[in-house]
């Protein structure tokens with residue numbers, strides 16, 4: 001065991017021990033089955049990768065578990081072949097590492113990762129700590145799903161495929177149109193997984209989605225403990241068979257789940273931030289299933305589906321069997337120039353007036369906050385109760401609620417409301433659709449706000465623009481194609 005001694009804290013370690021930073025690999029002592037391990041520690045560490053600072057146990061106790069093979073240490077920062085990498089977030093960008101004089105190892109230049117520092121400092125001398133002893137005992141509930149709803153034909157087909165993927169530990173993309181009811185499609189698969197003692201995680205880039213899904217899944221699986229994880233949530237140390245988390249929170253997990261479901265896989269920041277994709281991969285067990293959900297897969301994924309390189313299932317129609325509203329394009333000239341003269345393009349004013357006169361609620365999307373504020377000041381002359389929201393707006397939630405309660409006739413918004421929100425009956429317009437911020441998927445999502453409820457399945461979606469873009473054309477094409485597919489499959493009646 002002498003060679004296996006690690007220098008965790010200089011003061012406590014014997015002189016012959018090695019500091020972690022200078023070791024090629026950290027040893028994995030054989031598992032001592034008779035060692036009376038601490039169940040609380042097992043509970044806390046199973047499926048996780050934490051730092052010593054995260055563990056409310058004496059270092060000595062942790063070290064004894066390590067020496068008896070119950071705990072795994074992995075180097076937090078690896079420097080193989082002179083290439084630096086963070087094992088927690090996958091960061092390999094040398095500019096995102098820094099060094100500091102470390103009190104723990106005594107090095108003047110102890111390297112650490114800046115990329116994931118908000119989850120606690122991963123440095124060269126501290127390991128990521130995981131459990132490698134016995135699995136915790138799981139109480140298995142035979143048929144935990146309590147849900148009496150009925151799936152549409154399209155949903156049922158997707159639900160069967162999800163269940164199959166979960167059983168066979170496969171990867172599957174569920175491509176479901178906005179408003180298809182994709183959460184319900186997961187229920188059977190999750191039920192099957194839980195009933196066989198599997199651990200399931202639903203991850204999404206967006207905190208609002210976590211907050212919305214939490215109560216819904218708790219209701220559907222009342223006998224199951226559900227951990228709801230986001231920045232600042234209290235369930236952090238809860239060991240639950242079903243976890244709902246932001247993709248960010250998965251940075252603390254390591255080989256934890258038998259089934260990982262990523263909802264809104266194309267949403268910001270997941271697509272832009274490789275460390276989140278890395279975190280999702282790290283959270284899966286070696287043998288596990290992976291389900292992706294989205295209404296708007298990116299171009300690459302769409303092509304992979306078409307070329308048979310990606311397993312997928314579509315739900316091309318909404319639950320209420322009406323087609324998706326198709327956007328119309330309206331050229332409105334140089335609207336920014338008009339705004340400078342305190343004017344809105346006539347076509348836009350006309351579109352808005354018509355809605356106000358008919359008391360039909362509407363959303364107007366704009367590419368920039370300053371333009372939005374300007375438009376707001378002009379529109380307030382038409383109706384004093386018109387409001388505007390953007391990402392940093394402290395009143396964002398209350399304004400959205402006011403819109404739901406029909407207290408305001410119209411809401412101006414940036415792309416922040418492009419997904420996730422449902423108003424039962426709205427018309428939607430985009431002003432400045434030519435802006436780069438309106439990608440194909442953003443535009444499909446925006447159009448997807450219209451006609452969601454069975455009571456009001458129709459509505460108008462208009463893209464006002466100063467020059468048609470490829471994104472607009474492709475978004476429209478995608479919607480038409482999906483409607484055509486739904487018609488062919490007999491999923492649309494109207």
Ligand SMILES: [Zn+2]
Pocket residue numbers: 086087088089090091113114115116117122
């Ligand atoms: Zn990192």
